[in-house]
Amino acid sequence: xxxxxxxxxxxxxxxxxxxxxxxxxxxxxxxxxxxxxxxxxxxxxxxxxxxxxxxxxxxxxxxxxxxxxxxxxxxxxxxxxxxxxxxxxxxxxxxxxxxxxxxxxxxxxxxxxxxxxxxxxxxxxxxxxxxxxxxxxxxxxxxxxxxxxxxxxxxxxxxxxxxxxxxxxxxxxxxxxxxxxxxxxxxxxxxxxxxxxxxxxxxxxxxxxxxxxxx
Amino acid sequence: xxxxxxxxxxxxxxxxxxxxxxxxxxxxxxxxxxxxxxxxxxxxxxxxxxxxxxxxxxxxxxxxxxxxxxxxxxxxxxxxxxxxxxxxxxxxxxxxxxxxxxxxxxxxxxxxxxxxxxxxxxxxxxxxxxxxxxxxxxxxxxxxxxxxxxxxxxxxxxxxxxxxxxxxxxxxxxxxxxxxxxxxxxxxxxxxxxxxxxxxxxxxxxxxxxxxxxx
DNA sequence: GGCCAAAGATGATCTAGATCAATGACGCCC
DNA sequence: GGGCGTCATTGATCTAGATCATCTTTGGCC
Numbered sequence: 125x126x127x128x129x130x131x132x133x134x135x136x137x138x139x140x141x142x143x144x145x146x147x148x149x150x151x152x153x154x155x156x157x158x159x160x161x162x163x164x165x166x167x168x169x170x171x172x173x174x175x176x177x178x179x180x181x182x183x184x185x186x187x188x189x190x191x192x193x194x195x196x197x198x199x200x201x202x203x204x205x206x207x208x209x210x211x212x213x214x215x216x217x218x219x220x221x222x223x224x225x226x227x228x229x230x231x232x233x234x235x236x237x238x239x240x241x242x243x244x245x246x247x248x249x250x251x252x253x254x255x256x257x258x259x260x261x262x263x264x265x266x267x268x269x270x271x272x273x274x275x276x277x278x279x280x281x282x283x284x285x286x287x288x289x290x291x292x293x294x295x296x297x298x299x300x301x302x303x304x305x306x307x308x309x310x311x312x313x314x315x316x317x318x319x320x321x322x323x324x325x326x327x328x329x330x331x332x333x334x335x336x337x338x339x
Numbered sequence: 340x341x342x343x344x345x346x347x348x349x350x351x352x353x354x355x356x357x358x359x360x361x362x363x364x365x366x367x368x369x370x371x372x373x374x375x376x377x378x379x380x381x382x383x384x385x386x387x388x389x390x391x392x393x394x395x396x397x398x399x400x401x402x403x404x405x406x407x408x409x410x411x412x413x414x415x416x417x418x419x420x421x422x423x424x425x426x427x428x429x430x431x432x433x434x435x436x437x438x439x440x441x442x443x444x445x446x447x448x449x450x451x452x453x454x455x456x457x458x459x460x461x462x463x464x465x466x467x468x469x470x471x472x473x474x475x476x477x478x479x480x481x482x483x484x485x486x487x488x489x490x491x492x493x494x495x496x497x498x499x500x501x502x503x504x505x506x507x508x509x510x511x512x513x514x515x516x517x518x519x520x521x522x523x524x525x526x527x528x529x530x531x532x533x534x535x536x537x538x539x540x541x542x543x544x545x546x547x548x549x550x551x552x553x554x
Numbered sequence: 555g556g557c558c559a560a561a562g563a564t565g566a567t568c569t570a571g572a573t574c575a576a577t578g579a580c581g582c583c584c
Numbered sequence: 585g586g587g588c589g590t591c592a593t594t595g596a597t598c599t600a601g602a603t604c605a606t607c608t609t610t611g612g613c614c
Binding site (some may be wrong): 177178179180182201202204208232237240241244247248249251252254256257259260336 | 516
């Protein structure tokens with residue numbers, strides 16, 4: 125599933141030569157919305173959030189990335205300034221790859237191009253789902269969707285739980301609304317709590333809630 | 340800007356052989372959300388909207404495409420069912436290209452791969468902007484953003500104006516809210532009307548509105 | 555184990571936009 | 585040129601979720 129899956133030996137070598145590994149702490153920034161992109165990042169470990177800000181300072185998350193995923197490829201392709209800010213949520217090791225190496229590989233290795241296309245397509249799919257949710261579904265349904273999604277991938281939710289604030293930034297809600305909705309799910313036996321962590325108790329009912337069932 | 344821009348002669352030939360042109364009327368469907376994709380469409384003329392539906396039947400537009408643009412490439416890449424329905428808004432000629440031809444070209448022609456990556460990246464960018472708008476900005480700001488965007492490209496807005504319903508489906512609003520907001524902009528001299536068409540009168544103030552200025 | 559900052563919960567109130575219900579204005583077609 | 589369906593407007597009302605204001609928990613950490 126890595127970007128190099130299926131890549132030619134030449135490209136693998138080139139990447140190995142060019143990569144600049146670095147350790148990042150929580151809160152550090154990989155790139156800033158509006159800046160010009162210098163290259164691509166590959167996450168070895170840790171977790172990174174990407175978000176956009178509205179002119180009046182409101183924040184909307186547009187993606188979460190974990191081990192094996194890469195960031196900044198989009199900007200390399202479009203040549204436009206970074207569309208979002210990437211900030212480290214959970215500390216880890218992240219490699220940097222310069223622009224030229226990546227672009228060269230994209231033009232010369234079809235399977236790498238394929239991998240990047242797949243990643244873009246998957247992101248697009250997720251962004252559009254989120255758009256539908258945020259535009260048309262009620263708070264509880266969006267939350268249900270997020271919780272189900274998190275509980276599927278150990279990467280999110282289980283390992284290092286999201287804060288209410290992060291959930292709010294994903295779902296397009298306020299912290300208070302998330303808190304209320306999550307508590308109410310707890311009262312109804314849909315989810316349980318263990319310290320700060322939330323775990324899914326009743327998947328079928330959550331699915332129904334996600335699907336728009338009024339309660 | 341077409342998908343074949345920069346492509347090898349072999350690929351251009353293959354596409355020319357394989358393409359199945361067809362005329363479509365308003366209201367016809369190119370593909371349906373949830374169906375398995377059979378190939379890709381290239382729009383020669385006309386306009387197509389793509390939308391997703393929520394389980395309870397609400398509709399959210401995720402894209403508009405006009406001449407020179409292509410559809411369905413994403414599904415070919417992911418291999419997943421169609422994420423949205425594509426419906427013809429303004430009648431025109433659209434070519435179909437079968438799955439194998441396209442995938443073969445993607446693997447053998449780097450510049451075509453590049454074109455598809457660019458298109459995906461651009462769609463992703465737009466989807467994420469829309470997500471931020473819908474999640475965090477007020478109705479008038481979203482509308483201002485849409486009107487500005489439309490007035491920039493003759494392709495949209497000018498040629499064949501969007502109905503209130505379509506604007507609502509793009510902005511995540513109801514028809515009534517769109518109508519009210521648009522009228523209010525008219526009263527304030529931001530836009531003018533000419534029959535059913537809306538045209539921008541005061542771009543700077545619309546920009547400010549888009550940026551979150553309360554009025 | 556006690557302190558403190560960050561995270562979460564919860565109540566009271568406010569409001570943008572949805573919803574419901576008519577009404578008006580084209581454009582079109584016989 | 586009158587009738588009709590589609591699109592647009594407008595008013596009245598309702599409500600989900602935002603906002604504002606505290607208060608409580610939790611989890612480091614010395």
